[in-house]
Amino acid sequence: MDVKEQTLQHAWKDEIFDIFKRGSVEQLVYVPDAGHSQVIKKAWADDVMKPVPVTTEEDGVAVVCGSWLGGKRAVLLMQSSGVGNCVNMFSLIKNCQFPFFCLVTMRGEWAEFNQWQTPMGSATQQAFEMMGINVLRADSPQSVPDVVSAGFDAAFVGGDAVAVLLSQSLIGRKKWDAK
Amino acid sequence: MSQNNYQHGTINRREFVKELVDLCPEALIVTGLGSPSYDVFAAGDRPENFYLWGAMGAAAAMGLGIAIAQPEKSVLVITGDGEMLMGLGSLAAIGAQKPKNLTIVVLDNGHYAETGMQRSHTSLGVELTGVASACGFDWTLAVREPADVSQIAKQVNAKNSVGLANIFIEAIEYPKALPPRDGSYIKNRFRGNLGFEPF
Numbered sequence: 001m002d003v004k005e006q007t008l009q010h011a012w013k014d015e016i017f018d019i020f021k022r023g024s025v026e027q028l029v030y031v032p033d034a035g036h037s038q039v040i041k042k043a044w045a046d047d048v049m050k051p052v053p054v055t056t057e058e059d060g061v062a063v064v065c066g067s068w069l070g071g072k073r074a075v076l077l078m079q080s081s082g083v084g085n086c087v088n089m090f091s092l093i094k095n096c097q098f099p100f101f102c103l104v105t106m107r108g109e110w111a112e113f114n115q116w117q118t119p120m121g122s123a124t125q126q127a128f129e130m131m132g133i134n135v136l137r138a139d140s141p142q143s144v145p146d147v148v149s150a151g152f153d154a155a156f157v158g159g160d161a162v163a164v165l166l167s168q169s170l171i172g173r174k175k176w177d178a179k
Numbered sequence: 180m181s182q183n184n185y186q187h188g189t190i191n192r193r194e195f196v197k198e199l200v201d202l203c204p205e206a207l208i209v210t211g212l213g214s215p216s217y218d219v220f221a222a223g224d225r226p227e228n229f230y231l232w233g234a235m236g237a238a239a240a241m242g243l244g245i246a247i248a249q250p251e252k253s254v255l256v257i258t259g260d261g262e263m264l265m266g267l268g269s270l271a272a273i274g275a276q277k278p279k280n281l282t283i284v285v286l287d288n289g290h291y292a293e294t295g296m297q298r299s300h301t302s303l304g305v306e307l308t309g310v311a312s313a314c315g316f317d318w319t320l321a322v323r324e325p326a327d328v329s330q331i332a333k334q335v336n337a338k339n340s341v342g343l344a345n346i347f348i349e350a351i352e353y354p355k356a357l358p359p360r361d362g363s364y365i366k367n368r369f370r371g372n373l374g375f376e377p378f
Binding site: 026027029050052053054055056058059060061062063064065066067068069070071072074088089091092095096097098099158159 | 207209229231232233234235236237238240241242243244245246247248249252266268269271272275276362363365366369370373374375378
């Protein structure tokens with residue numbers, strides 16, 4: 001039985017997948033978020049890019065580093081709440097100078113209904129930066145492809161550790177009607 | 180049962196690991212921080228080894244990333260019970276992928292040896308083989324006899340299943356054998372051995 005998809009379609013989500021595809025990403029490692037759902041869905045339909053769901057985000061950090069050890073590019077997708085789960089695991093990236101690319105959908109920063117998302121959402125950028133990971137941010141649909149592509153190349157061409165934050169305003173308001 | 184005198188198993192970890200590594204000469208090995216890194220290094224340094232010195236909980240998940248990236252190679256994770264417990268969720272990630280070339284070997288002394296032999300969950304009722312089995316692993320093995328090492332090596336080298344072996348080892352500390360701590364060096368050496376250039 002198929003569960004009906006309940007997320008909005010956006011062109012920039014397809015563009016993100018295309019950047020990963022052109023960039024020979026072979027593992028899409030993720031804890032899901034509505035903002036990532038289109039990319040995740042495409043990975044499940046792809047013959048080369050393997051979707052690798054993890055139960056907690058720090059495991060994803062280890063998986064993408066393992067992929068690089070094995071000579072292949074992997075990217076990590078998560079929601080801002082997951083960034084805090086990763087902090088000690090980021091020492092793997094710093095110590096070994098792994099190239100690292102992480103795409104984060106933001107919560108707790110724009111029309112947030114659930115204030116439980118706000119503490120980590122407010123600290124997401126600092127959590128990355130205090131562990132030596134550079135942060136880029138996309139706030140408009142038009143800027144997404146350029147920012148994602150710039151971060152991706154900095155990681156896999158330049159060997160850098162980069163996180164791209166996708167503004168909550170890109171994703172749209174979550175419906176909270178209690179019906 | 181006192182905190183420190185409880186013995187979980189009888190297998191000599193150093194001898195067992197040496198035997199296992201010798202029987203799996205082709206395997207790419209990831210080691211969990213602490214004693215498993217020392218055991219594998221003591222068995223003989225090799226470029227196919229990636230030693231963790233931190234990032235507790237990472238070993239099995241790193242093994243998964245390598246196993247997917249290198250499906251023709253056998254990947255062997257050698258870690259401790261404490262390290263495996265911290266990354267317990269990675270067994271679910273592995274079970275969902277079922278790579279045919281991944282074996283997790285847990286050196287289980289039921290204690291956190293590195294921090295002074297405090298009891299761990301595996302000597303308080305938690306069975307890692309049961310967890311792996313419930314996560315969909317093709318096989319699990321609870322090992323109490325050193326001779327079972329050949330059975331594990333056979334599975335590692337066959338590259339036709341994902342499995343977890345829990346080795347009940349003696350809770351004693353051996354002299355530390357310290358592998359390089361320079362993660363960047365170990366990473367580049369590991370990749371170079373597979374034919375991948377540094378930046």
